[in-house]
Amino acid sequence: MSIEIKGINKYFDQTRVLQDISLDIHSGEMLALLGPSGSGKTTLLRIIAGLEYQNSGLLSFNGKDVSRLHARDRQVGFVFQHYALFRHMTVFDNVAFGLTVLPRRERPTAAAIKQKVDGLLEMVQLSHLANRFPSQLSGGQRQRVALARALAVDPQILLLDEPFGALDAQVRKELRTWLRQLHEELKFTSVFVTHDQEEAMEIADRVVVMSQGHVEQVGTPEEVMREPESRFVLEFLGEVNQIKAEIKGNRLLVGQHHWPLEVSPIHQGAVELYLRPWEVELSAQPTSRCVLPVQVTDSIPKGHYWQLTLQPSGWQQTPLSVTFSHEHGVPPQKGERYYIGGERARLYAGDELLLQSYPYAKSA
């Protein structure tokens, strides 16, 4: 089932917490809502669920307006961070709950309910724990019960709010893989809220980056990471080195070092240069491209790459984080001195992107 969101606004008292949100969520897609605390992710999820109502704008499922439809009539399943399982019910009864409370006309027979719940427990690999109570389960097991319970009523849409937030790193990782597989098998449309970038990147088909109640960017994990459309997304997603610089005439200055610019500058004065750790170029000698002197203060092998920490020599206090791939030869060692530049540097003046990719002259 597809979800169409058009121009949704939401106020709490006088505060506008969602600003003109528009999104098309494709049928069968897994979409992550990612953003800092307070950016409106949960509010948007609750509006889709019908647990909260928008003040204006349209929400439809498969083209049908559901804006005023009650949560229970939306065919939506939810899983929240704090697994609200019924403590006095067994695992089996928890999963069966949604089916047993259906109106008599729609309720399956006891045998059909048993068959369905057994099937779901098998799918979440908990058949052997069917008679346990929630207090006798681990956090990861409880969360799998919560998922089975949400899936019992065959929801067309599954909404997850930080479903694995309270679990330890290893269990989170396992559940992510498992959720992704389950999604591929059952093909429900899924929207999940997360703080965790890695989680979003690993399991979502597309990621929605939110900030202060609006959508900053929507794209595949690859797109939002590689081609951030705003300074916010660039800073929020993944690691990035920030270097204070200045445009003076047709030169880009960092401290007393400079590059000639390739294009006529449209801006003069203070700018910020952004470089991802894997976009930093290193040279043992100063070249026209690698002009900033640094000293290696740390060099840690990470398998297929080395993680370097570079201390700028006299032009900035903050060290730089750089990755060095084995393909580029012998990795730099602690204490060695280098000169750096960057092919994919992005140059911002405030929120405005001035230049990206070779801000300085290629052939200089």
Ligand SMILES: Nc1ncnc2c1ncn2[C@@H]1O[C@H](COP(=O)(O)OP(=O)(O)OP(=O)(O)O)[C@@H](O)[C@H]1O
């Ligand atoms: N019931 C409410 N009444 C008043 N303000 C609310 C209510 N629910 C949320 N807010 C406010 O709306 C804004 C968005 O909250 P929301 O929970 O949607 O953000 P979020 O991105 O999910 O944050 P987090 O990641 O911390 O859960 C916040 O400023 C929050 O304080």
